[in-house]
Amino acid sequence: MKRAGFDNIWLPVALLLPQLMIIAIFFYWPAGWALQSSFFLQDPFGFGSTYVGAENYTSLLGNDQYKRIAWFTVVFSVLVTFFSLAIALLLAVKADKVLRGARTYRTLLMWVYAIAPPVAGFLGILFFDQSTGPLTKFFQMFGWDFKLGVDYNATATAMVIVAVWKQIPVNFIFFLSGLQSIPRSVREAAMIDNRSATGRFWQVTFPLLAPTAFFLLIINITYALFDTFGIIDALMKGEPGNNPMTLVYKVYIDGFRGNDLGGSSAQSVVLMALVLILTVFQFRLLERRIHYT
Amino acid sequence: MTNLKLCATAATIAFTATAAFAETEITWWHAMGGQLGETVNQIAQDFNASQDEYKITPIYKGSYEETLTAGIAAFRAGEQPNVMQVFDAGAATVIGAKGATIPVQDLLSNNGADFDINDYIAGVRYFYADSDGKMIGMPFNSSTPIMYYNIDALEAAGVTPPKTWEEFQSTTAPALKDAGYVALSQSHLPWIFTENFMSRHDLPFATNNNGYDGTDTEILVNNDAIKAHFTAVSEWKENGMFEWYGTGWGDNQKPFEEGKVAIWLGSSGSFGGLLQKDLPFEFSAVELPYWEAVTTEPTQTFIGGAALFAMSGKSDEENKATAEFFRFLTAPETQYFWHQETGYVPITEAAYEVAKKDGHYDRFPAAEVGITQLSAKAGENTKGYRMGFYVQIRDIMNREYGRILTGETDVETAFKTIEAEANALLARFAKTQS
Numbered sequence: 001m002k003r004a005g006f007d008n009i010w011l012p013v014a015l016l017l018p019q020l021m022i023i024a025i026f027f028y029w030p031a032g033w034a035l036q037s038s039f040f041l042q043d044p045f046g047f048g049s050t051y052v053g054a055e056n057y058t059s060l061l062g063n064d065q066y067k068r069i070a071w072f073t074v075v076f077s078v079l080v081t082f083f084s085l086a087i088a089l090l091l092a093v094k095a096d097k098v099l100r101g102a103r104t105y106r107t108l109l110m111w112v113y114a115i116a117p118p119v120a121g122f123l124g125i126l127f128f129d130q131s132t133g134p135l136t137k138f139f140q141m142f143g144w145d146f147k148l149g150v151d152y153n154a155t156a157t158a159m160v161i162v163a164v165w166k167q168i169p170v171n172f173i174f175f176l177s178g179l180q181s182i183p184r185s186v187r188e189a190a191m192i193d194n195r196s197a198t199g200r201f202w203q204v205t206f207p208l209l210a211p212t213a214f215f216l217l218i219i220n221i222t223y224a225l226f227d228t229f230g231i232i233d234a235l236m237k238g239e240p241g242n243n244p245m246t247l248v249y250k251v252y253i254d255g256f257r258g259n260d261l262g263g264s265s266a267q268s269v270v271l272m273a274l275v276l277i278l279t280v281f282q283f284r285l286l287e288r289r290i291h292y293t
Numbered sequence: 294m295t296n297l298k299l300c301a302t303a304a305t306i307a308f309t310a311t312a313a314f315a316e317t318e319i320t321w322w323h324a325m326g327g328q329l330g331e332t333v334n335q336i337a338q339d340f341n342a343s344q345d346e347y348k349i350t351p352i353y354k355g356s357y358e359e360t361l362t363a364g365i366a367a368f369r370a371g372e373q374p375n376v377m378q379v380f381d382a383g384a385a386t387v388i389g390a391k392g393a394t395i396p397v398q399d400l401l402s403n404n405g406a407d408f409d410i411n412d413y414i415a416g417v418r419y420f421y422a423d424s425d426g427k428m429i430g431m432p433f434n435s436s437t438p439i440m441y442y443n444i445d446a447l448e449a450a451g452v453t454p455p456k457t458w459e460e461f462q463s464t465t466a467p468a469l470k471d472a473g474y475v476a477l478s479q480s481h482l483p484w485i486f487t488e489n490f491m492s493r494h495d496l497p498f499a500t501n502n503n504g505y506d507g508t509d510t511e512i513l514v515n516n517d518a519i520k521a522h523f524t525a526v527s528e529w530k531e532n533g534m535f536e537w538y539g540t541g542w543g544d545n546q547k548p549f550e551e552g553k554v555a556i557w558l559g560s561s562g563s564f565g566g567l568l569q570k571d572l573p574f575e576f577s578a579v580e581l582p583y584w585e586a587v588t589t590e591p592t593q594t595f596i597g598g599a600a601l602f603a604m605s606g607k608s609d610e611e612n613k614a615t616a617e618f619f620r621f622l623t624a625p626e627t628q629y630f631w632h633q634e635t636g637y638v639p640i641t642e643a644a645y646e647v648a649k650k651d652g653h654y655d656r657f658p659a660a661e662v663g664i665t666q667l668s669a670k671a672g673e674n675t676k677g678y679r680m681g682f683y684v685q686i687r688d689i690m691n692r693e694y695g696r697i698l699t700g701e702t703d704v705e706t707a708f709k710t711i712e713a714e715a716n717a718l719l720a721r722f723a724k725t726q727s
Contacts, residue, residue: 043725044386044725045365047393048725048727059721130544239691243540262725
């Protein structure tokens with residue numbers, strides 16, 4: 001086999017340059033600024049600033065509220081990732097079996113994909129309206145005095161439900177195409193070996209879906225951590241109050257609502273480090289167990 | 294060739310002509326949405342129509358917090374508007390940044406307008422002033438929390454609007470409850486039940502003269518009077534005499550408009566909006582109640598709402614235009630129009646007189662409540678407050694009050710938390726100011 005290559009070093013550099021520039025401008029440059037301003041306390045208008053060393057970081061560690069938000073972020077991400085993957089997988093497996101009207105089902109299931117997170121949040125507000133929301137009434141049937149924006153757990157539940165609902169279609173599309181790419185011969189061979197459909201699913205289908213599932217796992221964790229911002233913002237209706245929030249939202253609240261640039265920068269640096277650790281962990285530990293065909 | 298020259302000459306003349314008659318254009322960023330925004334646009338139009346030298350363009354920038362953040366970002370990029378509306382909680386931030394704004398007092402006197410702080414009604418004079426009493430921001434939409442009530446509901450229950458919280462607790466609320474109403478809701482716990490609780494009872498809110506005299510300020514929110522108040526409020530809630538519908542303003546106003554809640558504590562600036570809504574019941578307003586156990590002589594409340602700041606870094610011509618606009622804005626007719634349309638108080642004595650003479654308060658007695666309350670007896674601690682990172686301090690209060698009212702924490706712990714977190718923020722703010 002002949003190895004493809006470039007004769008001239010400048011051509012590949014030139015081809016890479018646009019991408020590298022985008023990363024530099026939109027990631028390294030602001031990240032550097034964030035790192036720098038995390039060591040200062042700065043007047044919002046930019047007149048004065050004091051170097052405070054690691055104070056912005058140490059004050060985070062001692063802050064109970066920050067710990068509470070960090071804990072909520074973990075719980076929220078686990079719930080959103082688990083439920084949006086599990087429900088989407090179930091729907092994909094069922095949709096895969098449907099023979100008549102399959103396209104209609106699929107289109108209907110994918111529809112939500114087109115909705116932007118803030119719009120999903122506003123739909124959530126309608127569904128969870130304190131007096132007229134159908135889902136509010138549903139929870140009240142079970143004796144839970146469900147009030148969005150009043151009760152911490154109620155607001156958290158609403159956030160999880162809307163975030164899961166919004167993410168299911170993406171997972172569904174990937175799972176379905178993953179399922180459809182499993183060769184018919186493999187499935188038929190499995191049918192002979194194992195009569196139980198559940199057994200076949202866990203022993204044959206699921207391992208073959210693993211690369212898709214791993215990819216989706218990363219996508220979903222990132223989604224729960226960062227892309228749910230719009231949903232959380234909408235469901236809070238502009239008032240943090242005693243509502244739950246994620247770490248990313250806290251960065252925004254402190255920086256853009258409270259104008260505490262130093263504190264907000266320190267938080268975003270912490271978040272950057274967390275994402276780095278998470279990525280390393282995912283690729284080192286999880287990817288080893290997955291076989292790509 | 295001649296033709297070309299002719300054209301060029303014509304063009305030059307045309308160009309100079311437009312330049313000579315060009316209006317000085319200024320921009321005004323504000324946070325007034327809905328009906329308030331329409332009134333703001335009307336005022337701008339009237340100003341533009343009143344003369345042909347200056348033209349102001351109002352731009353809606355979202356909520357108060359969003360407007361302040363947008364203004365700060367714009368200032369740092371050198372693209373600030375000429376006039377920016379900043380709300381009460383952002384006052385320390387914008388006034389602390391000396392050099393970001395031109396004190397309105399200087400702006401007006403430098404541009405040949407008379408300025409006398411005593412032309413303004415007592416309650417609005419010093420909130421947006423520095424520690425020497427120089428006015429920095431022009432009070433614009435000045436409001437204060439007042440008590441709205443459903444006349445039909447109170448009649449049905451056979452009670453009159455309560456003067457004191459003791460009366461509310463022992464007489465008004467139980468009667469309203471028996472008549473099938475939730476007695477009370479309010480729309481802003483930090484503003485109504487904290488800041489104005491302090492001024493109504495003349496209690497110090499912060500050290501350093503409520504924060505005006507320095508940045509090494511500590512908050513004095515953890516006191517027995519306010520803790521007793523919140524203990525009472527959570528008892529009322531348990532007994533079905535008070536309801537809290539979350540931190541959002543509208544969520545607490547809506548049940549009053551629907552007739553479920555009999556008494557609602559809101560802004561004097563809510564009056565215009567309520568009037569327009571054509572509610573299915575008669576409503577009126579009275580001054581905010583007080584605790585007789587704390588004081589027998591209630592004092593004036595703080596102004597809430599927002600002020601207009603003239604941003605620095607603009608040409609003299611544009612500053613002149615801004616000064617002219619402020620002059621137009623404080624004219625009695627403009628103030629009276631604004632007062633009538635929105636319910637925000639007129640900021641000058643002259644405008645107040647015009648409203649009185651016109652019989653506005655005979656037609657709508659509730660419209661005067663805000664002004665009488667702002668002009669009530671002054672005390673040591675009723676001038677205002679000045680605390681940095683105050684938007685976050687309010688958020689902390691909202692969070693802890695919400696937790697008290699949903700039973701997640703108790704009053705004692707909550708106020709300790711507020712005190713500790715607020716003082717930590719104030720100490721941080723002090724470091725940003727060096």
